[in-house]
Amino acid sequence: MCQVGEDYGDPVPEGPPPPRPGRELRCVKCKDGLPVVVIRAGDAFCRDCFRAFYVHKFRAVLGKNRLIFPGEKVLLAWSGGPSSSSMVWQVLEGLSRDSAKRLRFVPGVVYVDEGAACGQSWENRAKTLAEVKLILRSFGFPWHIVALEEVFTLPPSVLRCSAQEPVGTEGTYKVAVDSFLQQQHTVGSSPSPTQQEEQLSQPCTQDPQDPAGPPPAAHIEALSRLFDSVKTLTAKEELLQTLRGHLLLHVARTHGYSKVMTGDSCTRLAIKLMTSLALGRGAFLAWDTGFSDERHGDVVVVRPMREHTLKEVAFYNRLFAVPSIFTPAIDTKAPEKASIHRLMEGFLLRLQAQFPSTVSTVYRTSEKLVKAPRDGCAAGPRCLLCMCSLDVDTADSATAFGAQTQDFSQTQPPTPLAEAGAAPMPCCSAEVGRAQKCCQSTLLCRSHLWILCHLTSWLRPSSAAKGPRRISRSIWLRTVTRRCTPLGAEPGATPKQEGKDGQAACDCINKNIFN
Known part of the structure; x- marks a missing residue:
């Protein structure tokens, strides 16, 4: 307990400073020399032992590999x-x-x-x-x-x-x-x-x-x-x-x-x-x-x-x-x-x-990380910056990137309607789709494939050269229902049914691409 008046007493004289711990320690290697380097807690080395320890690390890495x-x-x-x-x-x-x-x-x-x-x-x-x-x-x-x-x-x-x-x-x-x-x-x-x-x-x-x-x-x-x-x-x-x-x-x-x-x-x-x-x-x-x-x-x-x-x-x-x-x-x-x-x-x-x-x-x-087996330089595509193999499986990929890459690589170049000289025909029909083979992928829905195959033909020639652009939902819906016959529509289907199929395709595109 605190005593009355103890704060007013004379200060307690301080004793001699404690000895430096380095003077009491010895080298952990030779147990004799005075340490000059403390690498980790308790690992103190003298000059000669630290040099041998440092050189051995360098030589051991080269010799081990x-x-x-x-x-x-x-x-x-x-x-x-x-x-x-x-x-x-x-x-x-x-x-x-x-x-x-x-x-x-x-x-x-x-x-x-x-x-x-x-x-x-x-x-x-x-x-x-x-x-x-x-x-x-x-x-x-x-x-x-x-x-x-x-x-x-x-x-x-x-x-x-x-x-x-x-x-x-x-x-x-x-x-x-x-x-x-x-x-x-x-x-x-x-x-x-x-x-x-x-x-x-x-x-x-x-x-x-x-x-x-x-x-x-x-x-x-x-x-x-x-x-x-x-x-x-x-x-x-x-x-x-x-x-x-x-x-x-x-x-x-x-x-x-x-x-x-x-x-x-x-x-x-x-x-x-x-x-x-x-x-x-x-x-x-x-x-x-x-x-x-x-x-x-x-x-x-x-x-x-x-x-x-x-x-x-x-x-x-x-x-x-x-x-x-x-x-x-x-x-x-x-x-x-x-x-x-x-x-x-x-x-x-x-x-x-x-x-x-x-x-x-x-x-x-x-x-503990293990390198992938080296299959040669021609095994797959490589990054031009770091020369590492690209970790993209384009052959059998379930990702959206792999699906879009495969589909767009198979799409034919755009052909303006004025140069075609005929009314547009679904590319997946029996007459065109089998020859072009542009919609044979099963990674996307059929409506999505059909829309993408006709995407560039709906644009003006000036904008088609620049690639697909963002189109508002209303313009896209009117284009789908007015100018295109949905894939899978029955022969002789009513315009109302075609419009429903086109609207379903529009919703698929808007959900997966334009959002």
């Missing part, structure tokens, strides 16, 4: 950000002589200049490119710089799936490894430094000593008009991602790369999964978030950083001085509700701050 063969050319998509910079750094250290299990593929780096999409001037873009080239030279790999404006010069083959199938079975991987080891044993135990330099000094897209000038003014203006015509930030981000993917695919095919590595982290893939669900791309989540993406056929996109969170990437880059560069993105300084991408990012990061297993739970869900 076995998609990159020895001696294969791999293109590293570097944007200058933390994840892609850490990915290039892991490859650089994996190719060094001091590495325990050296990586055996031949890397190259590509950088896509997206300054035009963000509204930057050429002077600011030139300064950024100068810093980018300094970092690219420090890597020692063949590097390629492409501007986003080059999408206007891409060949049509970018929008087509290659007929070449990706090779990635376990048997072929073992055969490739054995042949590579035998070749290395024949030539020597390890290549000399001169041979390594010759292997990495391959021709680049641009001469480092002679930087290329700005893209053509027409392309810059066309790209600006393209992004200005897109009204929402969500659509702009999707458009930028599509154009970037086309450029990476073109560079890989032009210079002989069969794999493309991207720096998508675990956090970024979790955000992408939720965003794709909101955008209606649930059927393609296995390709958009999985380790490998074989939709292009000859070039496979792999994501070796998918086990690393953004927190781990940030700690590693800070502790080991991984070079990176900041370039303003299209959503820089945008509010949280400006796009679906930003909204999902803020939602997941807030949940992650309160519940540390949020990102890993979403990510593990994406791992």
Whole structure:
């Protein structure tokens, strides 16, 4: 209970501050070193153990999937950000002589200049490119710089799936490894430094000593008009991602790369999964978030950083001085509700701050998604933007979209009455319907089929060329009852009965099409 006058007593002297918990903790791996990084609650690592933990994650993802063969050319998509910079750094250290299990593929780096999409001037873009080239030279790999404006010069083959199938079975991987080891044993135990330099000094897209000038003014203006015509930030981000993917695919095919590595982290893939669900791309989540993406056929996109969170990437880059560069993105300084991408990012990061297993739970869900079997590029229609198979079953579909698609594809071109030279005749009659075969579908009612087959002949020639237009109910009803004989009407039926049948057809059309 409260005592009288206790509020007027002298303040209780404070004791010494409690010791920092980091001083009492020890590394969970070696049990000896002082921790410098706390990844999760209770998971504190010292500097050396955290480095081994981080490198093992990267190597384990590559070794578990076995998609990159020895001696294969791999293109590293570097944007200058933390994840892609850490990915290039892991490859650089994996190719060094001091590495325990050296990586055996031949890397190259590509950088896509997206300054035009963000509204930057050429002077600011030139300064950024100068810093980018300094970092690219420090890597020692063949590097390629492409501007986003080059999408206007891409060949049509970018929008087509290659007929070449990706090779990635376990048997072929073992055969490739054995042949590579035998070749290395024949030539020597390890290549000399001169041979390594010759292997990495391959021709680049641009001469480092002679930087290329700005893209053509027409392309810059066309790209600006393209992004200005897109009204929402969500659509702009999707458009930028599509154009970037086309450029990476073109560079890989032009210079002989069969794999493309991207720096998508675990956090970024979790955000992408939720965003794709909101955008209606649930059927393609296995390709958009999985380790490998074989939709292009000859070039496979792999994501070796998918086990690393953004927190781990940030700690590693800070502790080991991984070079990176900041370039303003299209959503820089945008509010949280400006796009679906930003909204999902803020939602997941807030949940992650309160519940540390949020990102890993979403990510593990994406791992359970199974890809549909690949039947070849000619198995069905594909989207020209993302090259994914269209999930529309036009052969046997009970949806309204499938029914209307099949029916309108079978409709004959409109013929004006003046050119026909004869009175209109129902196309489903014995004389015409059997020859045209335009009303043989059973997906629609017979009245609906008959009305659609005569829809264009009732319009004037000037409007028929533009396709069917909206017609008021009264005009449609008068046209049906006055000029047409309903399908299925008995020979010699009274006008009253024909009018009833026509009105029933009118109600069917108004209900299914004009509402």
